[in-house]
Amino acid sequence: QAEDGIRDRSPSRGLGDVYKRQSSASESPLPSATRQAAVEGVTEASFLAATPADAARPAIRTRAQWGANESIVKLPYTYAAVTGALIHHTAGSNTYAGGDVPAILRSIQAYHTLELGWKDIAYNVLVDRFGVAWEGRGGGLDKAVAGGHTVGLTNERMTGLAFIGDFSSVATPSAMLATGQQFIAWKFLVHGVDPSGTTTGTNGTLRAISGHRDDRAGTTCPGNSAYAQLGAIRTGVRARMDAALAGTVTPPAPDPIVSTPTVIKTTLAITGTLDSPTVKELQKWVGTTPDGDWGPATTKALQVKVGATVTGVRDTQTTKKVQALVGAVADGVWGPATTRALQTYLNAR
Numbered sequence: 001q002a003e004d005g006i007r008d009r010s011p012s013r014g015l016g017d018v019y020k021r022q023s024s025a026s027e028s029p030l031p032s033a034t035r036q037a038a039v040e041g042v043t044e045a046s047f048l049a050a051t052p053a054d055a056a057r058p059a060i061r062t063r064a065q066w067g068a069n070e071s072i073v074k075l076p077y078t079y080a081a082v083t084g085a086l087i088h089h090t091a092g093s094n095t096y097a098g099g100d101v102p103a104i105l106r107s108i109q110a111y112h113t114l115e116l117g118w119k120d121i122a123y124n125v126l127v128d129r130f131g132v133a134w135e136g137r138g139g140g141l142d143k144a145v146a147g148g149h150t151v152g153l154t155n156e157r158m159t160g161l162a163f164i165g166d167f168s169s170v171a172t173p174s175a176m177l178a179t180g181q182q183f184i185a186w187k188f189l190v191h192g193v194d195p196s197g198t199t200t201g202t203n204g205t206l207r208a209i210s211g212h213r214d215d216r217a218g219t220t221c222p223g224n225s226a227y228a229q230l231g232a233i234r235t236g237v238r239a240r241m242d243a244a245l246a247g248t249v250t251p252p253a254p255d256p257i258v259s260t261p262t263v264i265k266t267t268l269a270i271t272g273t274l275d276s277p278t279v280k281e282l283q284k285w286v287g288t289t290p291d292g293d294w295g296p297a298t299t300k301a302l303q304v305k306v307g308a309t310v311t312g313v314r315d316t317q318t319t320k321k322v323q324a325l326v327g328a329v330a331d332g333v334w335g336p337a338t339t340r341a342l343q344t345y346l347n348a349r
Contacts, residue, residue, distance in 0.1 A: 053189035056244040058182040060125065060133040060141060066102040068109060068138070069287055072304055074119040077139035078146040080156035082191035083199035084208040085184045086215060087230065088123060088149055088162040089222040094170050101128050104164060105136075107289035107297070112148065114300035114310060122148035123162040125183055131175025133183055136162070142190055152202035154215045159187055167223035181233055184209065185240035195237040209234045268343040272336030281346045 063070075096104060109121040123136040124147050137160075139145035149160030161183060163176055188195055188208075197208045201215050211230055212221035268278055276292035283290040286301035296312035303310045306321040316332035323330040328341035 051189075052241075052244040052247075053186055055247070056182065056189055056240055057186040058133050058179055060135055060183070063135050063138055066105040066134055067287060068121070069106065069301075069304070070138075072110070072113045073138065074113065077119065077137070078156070079139070080144055080146045082144045082157070082159050082187060083193055084158040084197075084206060084210065085187065086150060086154065086158040086160055086206075086210055086212055087180070087222045087226060087233070088160060088212045089167045089226055090126070090162050090164050091166045091168075091221070091223075092164065094129065094165040094167075096129070096164075098128070098130055098132070101132070101134065101164065103284065103287070103290060105134060106287035110286075110288050110301045111297055114304070114312075115297050118148045120148070123160040124149075125159070126162045126164055127176050127179050127183070128164045129173045129176055131173070131179040133179050136160070144191065150202070150212060150215050154201035154203075154206070157199055157201065158206070158210070158215075159184075163222060163226055167226035168220065169223070169225060172226045172229055177229060177233065177236070181236035181240055184233070184237045185244065188237065189241055189244060195234055195241065207234075209237060268347055270340050270343050270347075272340040272343075274339050278339065278343055278346070282342070285346060285349065 090104075090108060092104065105121070105126065108123075108126075112118045112122050113120060120137045124145060125136050125141075126134045128134065135141055137145055137147055144159075146156045147158075147160040148155060149162070150158070161180055163172060163180065184195070187193075193208055195208055198205050199208055200206070201210075203215060203217075206214055209230060211227045213219050213227065265284070266277055266281055268281055271278075274294075279294045279298070280290040280292045282294075282302070283292075283298055286298065286305045288298045288301045294314075299314050299318070300310050300312045302308075302314075302322070303312075303318050306318070306325055308318040308321040311318070314334065319334045319338065320330045320332045322328075322334075322342065323332075323338055326338070326341040326345040328338045
């Protein structure tokens with residue numbers, strides 16, 4: 001995956017003319033109520049739907065709700081066109097709890113930006129196994145924000161939807177599929193896309209709803225299980241769009257709004273040993289996956305947190321920044337005294 005070949009232009013879509021004529025949301029900004037919903041995470045059940053797109057929009061938790069690190073985003077975002085949706089999976093764990101999702105998203109964002117050098121998290125929207133949708137790349141949910149989820153032109157023309165987990169063989173949860181269909185239906189109504197149509201990607205013609213492997217050779221994404229569901233996804237998206245246009249869609253019940261990510265905190269023993277519990281608490285603090293394994297991604301996130309030069313190596317300048325923050329002697333040597341001060345600091349935060 002890469003963000004190469006992205007250009008600031010809006011190619012002519014030429015797709016979904018029926019949906020463009022019928023949806024008053026096409027080619028125009030969303031109404032202020034919908035825009036406010038996107039900002040606050042409020043569902044359409046809380047106000048009167050103004051357009052078919054409003055009625056179809058699922059509840060989508062915002063970047064603020066998963067704790068996106070806006071300081072590592074490489075602005076500006078690129079705006080192009082939406083002529084389709086490309087389906088991915090993140091290839092991570094399938095057994096995560098609901099409360100783990102914000103940390104998973106922060107870890108993906110840190111990897112994509114700090115490790116791979118991309119602008120932001122690559123996907124435009126992600127859906128967890130519980131059927132909850134999360135805003136991915138910033139720049140506006142209702143906008144045609146170019147992603148980084150594939151290569152070249154396809155990033156400009158297809159919104160990136162990622163299922164959180166590995167669906168190579170494990171069945172894709174029904175709640176995940178339903179929310180994915182609802183998101184695509186809303187996005188296609190906003191941008192006037194025919195779910196049965198085609199679009200032009202980096203490597204040729206793609207169906208409007210395709211899997212990552214259709215665009216890029218050498219990947220099995222979104223996994224065989226999810227890929228086998230593409231036909232059902234296309235059918236479900238069309239049905240949801242047609243129902244919204246006919247005025248027969250009842251907005252979903254409001255999804256519980258989480259004002260801040262839920263993170264379970266562990267009180268550390270002040271041992272001076274940089275053990276797994278200490279590393280996990282450090283990772284929770286800097287926003288990487290709390291797996292207890294201190295690798296380059298954790299170091300880069302720590303360097304951003306303390307204002308050090310981002311190298312991915314726990315070097316002298318990083319150690320001095322940490323020592324100054326936690327109240328240890330800033331000599332650039334990471335020893336037991338620095339670890340004890342860090343453990344005390346993490347317990348107090």
